[in-house]
Amino acid sequence: MFKVGSLRYGLPAVKTAFPGYYRPSEEEFQVLWRSATFAFDASFLLSVYGSSKITRDQLLTLLEGLQDRLWLPHQFNKRSH
Numbered sequence: 001m002f003k004v005g006s007l008r009y010g011l012p013a014v015k016t017a018f019p020g021y022y023r024p025s026e027e028e029f030q031v032l033w034r035s036a037t038f039a040f041d042a043s044f045l046l047s048v049y050g051s052s053k054i055t056r057d058q059l060l061t062l063l064e065g066l067q068d069r070l071w072l073p074h075q076f077n078k079r080s081h
Contacts, residue, residue, distance in 0.1 A: 037069050037070075038070050038071065039070075039073060040070075040076075041076065042073075042075065042076045045072075045076060
């Protein structure tokens with residue numbers, strides 16, 4: 001427990017207020033990997049084409065498996081046309 005001014009905070013309150021500073025539990029990681037939406041910027045997507053054939057094929061296979069959870073930013077679409 002720590003005190004800021006007249007307020008007292010315990011670890012759960014800090015973890016709730018600043019979740020980005022704490023590593024998720026294994027269970028939380030599993031939920032994230034099963035449900036997260038993946039967004040890639042243009043530089044990543046363009047770098048796929050500059051990769052070796054083996055790397056490119058592996059990345060494209062991975063992206064195909066995630067196709068229902070992929071999101072392409074508008075800027076990528078705007079730059080690719």
